[in-house]
Amino acid sequence: MAYEWRLFWVGDGGIPAGGRPVPGWEDLEERERALGLRKRQPILVAPDGRVEPRLSECLRRSAFSAKAQGTQVTYAPLYRLFFTFLWQRGLDWNEASEDDVEDWEDWRRRGATNPAPVDGGTWAKEQAALKLLYGIAAQRGLVPSNPVTLASPTDVKTSDVKWLSPRAFRLWRNVGLGGMLPGGLEDEAWRGRSAGRDTAYADLMYSSGLRRREGGTLLLCELPALGQRNYYPGKVGQAVAKRAGYTFYLGHPALQRVEGYRMSTRALAVTRARRGGAYDRLPDLRIIQSVSRAGRVRWRSRDGRAGESALGRLTAAERMLLFVEGEDGLEPAMLWLTESGLPLRYTSWTKVFERASDRCAASGLEVFATPKMLRHSMALRTLIALHNALDRRLGLTPAERLHYEEVYGQVWLMVKDMLGHRSEQVTRDVYLEPVRGLQLESLLGDDDNPVNAEKIAELAARTGLILDAA
Template sequence: MKSDSGILGWRVFFTQRRLARPRTGGADLPSSAVLDLWLDEHEVMDGSPYLIDPFGRPDVRIGDYFRTELFDAPPGTQEAAAYDLKRWVKFLWENRSEKSWRDATPADRRGYKQWRTVDPRGPQVELVTWDREVSTVNQFYIWAIANDHVRVNPIQQRESRSREPRRGHREETPAEASHAGSRNDIKWMPAADYREWRDVGLRGFSAAGLEDPSFRGGFASRNATYSDTMIRTGLRLSEQTSLSIFEVPDLLPGLRVQRFWLPGSIAKNESARHVYLAVSVLRDIWDFIEAERAEAIEHARAVGTYERMNDPLIVSDRTRPFVVVDGERVPMARLDEHERLRVLIDTPEGLEPAALWLNEDGLPSRPSAWQEVFKTANKRCGRLGVRHRCHPHMLRHSFAVITLEQLFRGHILELAEMNHLQRETYQRVFGDPMNWVRMRLGHVSVVTTQKYLHTLKELEMQTRMLLVPGTWEPVGVHPEDLDEDEVARAHAA
């Protein structure tokens, strides 16, 4: 960051013309009127990412890439691409004498790889992360060359060995991708590790599990409830963040688990499905709704936040949640994650957002804000000596691994005492655990879900190793202290 000249670094923003923006200094964000004009002229949709250069100007060419090439990509894909590109252009600016991405060379990319993966002063990212970043930047430069924005791709290519070449066309792939990052190692957290990370990182407890008077984190209860919901449902970050108050089921007596419907409009690949939620977590969600969420809404009403929203969508009757768009009544369940940000409910107490998860300003939270919550929790755990680290998708993996292990264990126990015909009946009624988890995760194919089997096999091997008899040598005696006869007797045992 060029603080001496007053120039800011590269930044990523997401279009939100219709939302009430927080009042920030002019150095943080271009003026709303100028920015809205640029966004309208370049047909940038609400929720789309765009990059601001070090002089506070939107980069038109990168904006065109998201507007044309990635316009129908899932929000998570667009967000990941935006941050991958930002890290690359920021490196060029700060470490290559303020070089533009249009002038980047293969030497710049080699320097970037060294700094990004092995330099002790750099982040030293894993190879899987590096390979993804290479793919993102490579696709961007392929598009930029096709649209005459650059002449040379700084990512060197080699002939692909895995793709069938088309007639007269040489298939290429990035030569600098490591191809060594393991795709089978699923990072997940056992329940005890998760609770320790949550209590210290999100709730603000000490490493000993006691209340920490020095903790100053806001919305601690909300953050812990959000995290609990994710690890107990397996929802994706974008799916959970887009939930509205209308998706939250009422608490019913006598139940341990309740379910709600996740609409296809906010589910990846339109994978609408039932989501099963433990009543203990559902009770915490309702506590958040009636306490912290209600206080944030009251504060926002007092300062006129909702009146400043441009072109909101209003739900007049919360018993029949629909809005009017261009004269047509549209049910809440058909609104996507960007449209839901604009929905307000008209209540006797005043306007309030339909979104479930609100920030302290009373406005709907965004996936990027939750990423920061997790990063802050990880930093706090690090300061207090807690070794656990977590990110949102890790909780989804944890749900999958733990649920599969429990289902398979129960499945095997039930089948063990049945004959052939009984097993067939049981399979038809209760189905396959793998397919059940596939539906809960919203995977299109069970092939995607099968990656968790590798983790279960590793768990099985770890369990077996723990069961290996500990009689190789007498307890408390080092082999060097035994004579040959004693060693022979120990081996025989």
């Protein structure tokens, strides 16, 4: 008998995460549809092959299913690990006690046989995941009470550095992603073949403030058309946003780089894939027939079945199945592709950023970045720019601005909308709270030097909260 729980996702054809298809489950997709299971719902299978329907219901219609897709993808593997720990103790998933949770925490963080102990921040996330699931189970009477009663860890560390100055970003992008040397020359030893794609993605994220999943799942038809504007609006679908869809804004230089990627690196990848027959071997692809002005996309599958959906309701997994057919053949509808011409999973960008930061470190540079840091940086730049714009338009001095709190409150609202936050308070407290206490009015009142890299560099030197490059 096996001793590990397995994790499956509805719509994946019976292939466990990181595994192979299970014999006898060839008609699984039809059975899932008949049962009314939602796409990308996690299904946990016990080591004895049993699917616990009560557990599945806890994951189907509950506070768990209301979580963002990225959160669900993070939490479900943690459940599998904890259930396996219980099973090896002779316990089922709903038999966990407070002692079991404490022993699990001890092993995860300090266990001598654990090859990769987790820190306080990671354990805090795992604790939240378990508390959520067992809270749902307790409400439904499946467990006597929630066994997750541990106090929050005290060694949770958060980096003070959440922002990149413009010049620090350019240095990180050019050296880490673009294969340049710190001095600005090309590195002849550089062997990266995805520099065009990676730098375009970084520029898009730094300019727009999109989340990793939002920027990483864009379809070609969702890109604004390049013209002569300074900023271009686009829409984030609710199925890939954290909570609800919203409008994002992309600067002209960033959109130019994205268009350059489409016409060069991406086009070459598509050509290679067509010549190698890569698209002919994909059984589940959906060929887009039309996209209406109202945002309805219609498609057909290879077997002739038709389907349609609102663009905003397409999940990350569904977007990877969409293709468009042109004069030269099929190509993915997703913007970002692998070198082999297939849609790139948005989670892959974390590794891309890590490798870029490692390359900078190997070059002796103290610059690094994550997708979230680029989002924070966009918010900071926008906040300062909007404050300066209002100063100039109203003809206020920094001191006079203190009397116009109501007017400047609109700046926070605008940044909130650009980030897709539900409330202004989230923007203030989570993203920009450290900046709010920096007495920006003393730095941003110079009409002869409006907001730019120098302003942010001054903040970086003064506070130590912003990563800058000399």
